[in-house]
Amino acid sequence: MIQSLLIGQLVWNLPLLFGLIGIAAFYGLLVLRFTDGSLLSKQPLFFLLSLGLLYITIGSPLTKISHLSFSLHMIQMSIFYFVIPPLFLLGIPNALFQFRPKIRFIHxxxxxxxxxxxxxxxxxxxxxxxxxxxxxxxxxxxPLFHKSYTTLLFCLAVGMWWPIVTPDPAQRLCPDRRKRYAFLSGMLLMPACSLFIFSAFLDGTSNPLLAQLTAHLCGPDGTLMGILPSPFNTKTDQIAAGFFMLGIHKCALLATGRIRDQDKKGQTSTGS
Structure with missing residues (x-):
């Protein structure tokens, strides 16, 4: 059944791939030109990893596969909003960040x-x-509204990660303030995660993503969704979706905080 759902939909976004390759090449030139670092150092690897995950998340067949269940969809979205933005920011060297153009209309x-x-x-x-x-x-x-909406969410995600992993140490939060900000972040994201968990206990809800995926098949939506294997489109799947998002968000906060603390210790030991 799953193979029937995915017929003709598992495609690779080649224009996006070439665009990301161009961005990676331009980034490499900037690193070699404006910094003393190597392309094999930690920061370029973070940046390239963010581009790779970005392509896998929105440019690979995973985009359609994630429509099969709420939990797969939430894992995809969590990577898109909670893993890629901090990796992207971690991959920008401070020396390169200082060469950014000055935006004069921002006071x-x-x-x-x-x-x-x-x-x-x-x-x-x-x-x-x-x-x-x-x-x-x-x-x-x-589709155009969908792309605009998700792009806006991604830009906002970069903004909300900024005080934790900004390339500029002067703008970065100290550990105590970072903990408070992380707590606030978790509390504000809780309603979106709880929506899946509570809806599962209230007789569940249909999956609009799966409904779109089954549009090319003949038969009522409920029948087509009901014959999927048990892990898909069930109450357990909805509960798992909420916990997956909470867990990935928490792990991303802990990992990025630890990386920045290690960077600070490294800079302190180098300076001494």
Whole structure:
């Protein structure tokens, strides 16, 4: 049955692949030109890993495979919003970041921490709204709107990760403030994750992503979804989806915080 659902839909996005290869090549030239680091050092590897995960997440057959169940979809989204943005920022050397063009219309007194909190709040609200079945169904029926919505969420995700993994040490949160920010982040994301968990206990909800995937098959939606193997589109799947997002978000916070702490210790020992 799963093979029938995925016929003709497991495609690779070649334009995106070539675009990401171009970005990787341009990044390599900038690193060699403006920094003393090697392309085999930790930061370029983080950056290339972020590009690789970005392609796998939105440019590979995984995009359609993730529509089979809520849990696969939430794993995909968690990687897209909670793993790729911090890896991307971790991959930008501070020396390279300092060569960014100055944006003169942004006043220097703007509180970057407030901007990050605003990004976090808006991201959490939009992510919560996105997973209401009626909203998700509408978004999926309008591909341009869907791409715009997910792109906006990704940009907001980069903004909310900024104070934790920014390339500029002066803008980075100290460990105590980072813990408070991480706690706030978890609390604001809780409603989106809880939506799946609570809906499972309230007789569950249909999967609009799977409904879109079965549109090319003949038969009622409920019948087509009901003959999938038990791990797919069940109450357990919805509960797992919520916990997967919470777990990946928490692991990403812990990992990025530890990496930045190690970087700080390395800089301190080098300076001494």
């Amino acid at each position: 220097p007194s703007i509180n970057k921490m407030s901007t990050a909190r605003n990004s976090l709040v808006i991201f959490s609200i939009l992510l919560f709204i996105y997973h209401f079945p009626i909203v998700l169904t509408f978004i999926l029926q309008h």
